[in-house]
Amino acid sequence: MSVSGHSVIQVCRVVVLLLVLASPARAQDVLIPMDASQTDHLKSYGVVYWALQRGEPVDWLLNYRGGSFLVADFSGFRNELAIRGISHVQLSGTEVAQLVAEVESNQANTALVRLETPPRIAVYAPEQTLPWDDAVLLALKYAEVPYDMIYDDDVLNGILSAYDWLHLHHEDFTGQYGKFYQYRNMPWYIEQQREAELAAQRHGHRKVSQLKLLVTQAIQQYVSEGGFLFAMCSGTDTYDIALAAFATDIVPVEYDGDPVDPDALKKLDYSATLAFEDFTPSFNAAEYEHSDIDTGPPPPQLQNPALDYFTLFEFSAKWDPVPSMLTQNHVGTIAGFIGQTTAFHKRFVKPEVVILAEAPQREEVKYLHGSYGQGTFTFYGGHDPEDYQHFVGDPPTDLSLHPNSPGYRLILNNILFPAARKKKQKT
Numbered sequence: 001m002s003v004s005g006h007s008v009i010q011v012c013r014v015v016v017l018l019l020v021l022a023s024p025a026r027a028q029d030v031l032i033p034m035d036a037s038q039t040d041h042l043k044s045y046g047v048v049y050w051a052l053q054r055g056e057p058v059d060w061l062l063n064y065r066g067g068s069f070l071v072a073d074f075s076g077f078r079n080e081l082a083i084r085g086i087s088h089v090q091l092s093g094t095e096v097a098q099l100v101a102e103v104e105s106n107q108a109n110t111a112l113v114r115l116e117t118p119p120r121i122a123v124y125a126p127e128q129t130l131p132w133d134d135a136v137l138l139a140l141k142y143a144e145v146p147y148d149m150i151y152d153d154d155v156l157n158g159i160l161s162a163y164d165w166l167h168l169h170h171e172d173f174t175g176q177y178g179k180f181y182q183y184r185n186m187p188w189y190i191e192q193q194r195e196a197e198l199a200a201q202r203h204g205h206r207k208v209s210q211l212k213l214l215v216t217q218a219i220q221q222y223v224s225e226g227g228f229l230f231a232m233c234s235g236t237d238t239y240d241i242a243l244a245a246f247a248t249d250i251v252p253v254e255y256d257g258d259p260v261d262p263d264a265l266k267k268l269d270y271s272a273t274l275a276f277e278d279f280t281p282s283f284n285a286a287e288y289e290h291s292d293i294d295t296g297p298p299p300p301q302l303q304n305p306a307l308d309y310f311t312l313f314e315f316s317a318k319w320d321p322v323p324s325m326l327t328q329n330h331v332g333t334i335a336g337f338i339g340q341t342t343a344f345h346k347r348f349v350k351p352e353v354v355i356l357a358e359a360p361q362r363e364e365v366k367y368l369h370g371s372y373g374q375g376t377f378t379f380y381g382g383h384d385p386e387d388y389q390h391f392v393g394d395p396p397t398d399l400s401l402h403p404n405s406p407g408y409r410l411i412l413n414n415i416l417f418p419a420a421r422k423k424k425q426k427t
Contacts, residue, residue: 028072028073028090028091028092028093029070029071029072029073029090029091029096030070030071030072030073030077030078030081030088030089030090030091031068031069031070031088031089031090031091031099032044032047032048032068032069032070032071032081032086032087032088033065033066033068033087033088033089034065034066034067034068034069034328034330035065035066035068035330036066036330037065037087038066038086038087038330038404039085039086039087039403039404040084040085040086040087040403040404041066041330041403041404041405041406041409042139042142042143042399042402042403042404042405042408042409042412043084043085043086043142043143043144043403044069044086045143045145045409045412045413045415045416046084046142046143046144046145047080047081047084047086048069048071048115048416049118049143049144049145049415049416050080050144051071051074051077052115052116052117052118052419053118054074056071056072056074056077057072057114057115057116058070058071058114058115058419059071059100059112059113059114059115060112060113060114060115060325060328060416060420061099061103061110061111061112062110062111062112062113062317062321062324062325062328063108063109063110063111063314063317063324063328064102064103064110066328066329066330067325067328067329067413070091070096070099070100070112073090078090084144085403100112106318109314109316109317109318110317110318111317111318111321111324113321113325113420114420115416115419115420116419117419118419119163119164119165119228119415119416119418119419120162120163120164120165121140121145121146121147121148121163121164121165121166121167121415122147122148122149122150122159122160122162122163122165122166122167123136123137123140123147123148123149123150123166123167123169124150124151124155124166124167124168124169124171124219124235125137125149125151125169125171126151126192126195127149127151128188128191128192128195133384133390133396133397134169134170135169135232135383135384135385135397135408135411136167136169136230136232136411137169138384138396138397138399138408139399139408139411139412140415142399142400143412145412145415148163152199152203152211152212152215153199153202155215155218155219156203156214156215156218160218160219160222160227161222161225163227164227164228164418165227165228165230165414165415165418166219166222166227166228166229166230167230167231167232168219168229168230168231168232168235168236168239169231169232169233169235170232170233170234170235170339170340170383171234171235171238171239172212172234172238172290173212173213173215173216173235173238173239173241173242174209174212174238174241174242174245174250174251174281174290175196175207175208175209175210175211175212175213175242175251175255175256176209176251176252176255176285176290177189177192177193177196177208177255178234178340179282179285179287179288179289179290179340180288180392181254181255181285181286182286182288183392193208196208196211199211207251207256207257208255208256209242209249209250209251209255209256212242213242213243213245213246216239216242216243217243217246219239220243220274220372222375223274223372223373223375223376223377224372224373224374224375225373225374225375226373226374226375227375228375228376228377228378228414228417228418229274229375229376229377229378230377230378230380230411230414230415231377231378231379231380232339232379232380232381232382232383232411233339233340233341233381233382233383234290234339234340234341236275236341236344236379236380236381237276237279237290237291237293237294237341237344238290238341239274240273240274240275240276240279240293241279241281241290241291241293243272243273243274244268244269244270244272244273244279245264245267245268245281246269246272247267247269248261248263248264248267248268249261249264250264250281250283252283252284252285253285254285254286255285260283264281264283265280268281273350274370274372274377275344275349275350275353275368275370275377275379276293276344276348276349276350277348277350278347278348279291279292279293279348280292288340289340290341292345292348293341293344293345293348294340294341294342294343294344294345294381295342295343295344295345295362295364296342297338297342297389304388305335305336305337305388306335308335308336308359308388309333309334309335309336309359309361310333310334310336310343310357310358310359310360310364310366310367311332311333311334311357311358311359311360312327312329312332312333312334312356312357312367313327313355313356313357313358314327314332315327321420322369322376322417323354323356323369325413325416325417325420326356326367326369326378326410326413326414326417327356327357327367327410327413328409328413329406329409329410330404330406330409331406334357334385334406334407334410335385335388335407336359336366336382336388337382337383337384337385337386337387337388337389337390337407338382338383338388338389338390339381339382339383339384339390340383341381341382342364342381342382343359343362343364343365343366343381343382344364344365344366344368344379344381345364345365346358346363346364346365349365349368350370352370353368353369353370354368354369354370355367355368356368356369356378357410364381365381366380366381366382367379367380367381367410378414380410380411384397385405385406385407385408385410385411386399386401386402386405386407386408
């Protein structure tokens with residue numbers, strides 16, 4: 001950032017500080033601590049969203065007690081906190097002034113970010129019931145954050161312009177049905193293939209990969225125009241693989257009825273992708289892997305949450321507020337978890353992408369963030385932060401048993417992140 005840019009940020013901070021200190025409405029505020037003292041971290045995000053829905057601004061105190069929230073008390077707020085079982089502290093006007101001065105002090109790696117507008121949230125997922133769960137849906141439901149479900153037809157019909165934040169989870173944008181070839185005779189797989197083929201036909205395509213390419217490109221356009229994209233598990237690498245393969249066919253005959261283009265590797269275009277480059281797709285239909293981007297599960301001796309972990313990087317809250325928001329947590333080291341895409345080989349991550357978290361024992365990237373056009377993307381490897389190795393058919397995670405999950409907190413950081421940026425009103 002330029003010197004002039006730093007100056008503007010500093011002036012803005014001074015203005016915010018003066019407004020906070022001078023405002024008579026802040027005679028009494030409520031602090032929602034997000035350190036180890038919080039009884040329910042996940043529901044705390046939901047009540048912040050609830051306050052924003054009611055036109056009440058919320059101050060996010062980056063790096064202060066785990067990324068706490070400060071809210072001017074309003075009618076019904078403390079009652080809502082009590083109903084949701086969220087720890088909170090009432091502060092006098094003097095205590096608020098002291099707290100804000102401490103957070104905004106140049107000597108502290110903390111900062112105050114004002115959240116104003118609740119983001120409009122869409123989750124990209126089929127209506128079909130599949131034998132696995134979506135961690136983001138579980139988080140949104142538990143935290144009581146509203147969202148809409150959309151899928152291919154909706155995306156291609158232009159619905160994305162109605163949303164600020166879009167989530168992709170266990171999805172295969174290459175048109176290979178998740179590479180679940182071993183399950184090809186299961187009713188859910190047959191139904192998934194049937195629905196995908198019908199959708200492709202509705203949009204004038206013979207192959208599902210052609211439909212999914214249109215979807216990925218529509219999402220890329222959405223990001224370029226200011227959208228916020230968040231993806232987990234195979235929704236991360238298959239998205240970029242599809243973009244890179246826009247001019248070729250990387251799908252084995254078992255999935256689309258014709259062979260892989262013999263010149264496919266030469267025709268890959270990594271300039272079209274968001275996060276990854278120089279990777280090689282897997283052309284083996286029976287291999288439960290899409291490319292070499294994914295590190296795969298850890299070796300057997302590390303397949304234990306006590307041994308498998310990743311570490312969040314710490315950023316300057318004042319000069320790098322975006323990565324700081326995305327990494328707010330009450331712990332810095334988080335238990336690892338496996339997915340079809342578990343983590344990303346660092347050598348395939350584009351140099352301009354910001355790495356938010358790594359598994360240091362294996363030099364794997366677990367969590368990353370980048371900009372594209374006017375928008376951003378954030379990719380988070382793994383399937384379920386509280387189910388180390390979620391198998392097909394396993395029951396969903398009960399988040400009431402994990403209200404302080406640091407792995408799920410990273411998901412919910414992402415839903416509040418758009419509220420900190422003023423965006424052009426969408427029509």
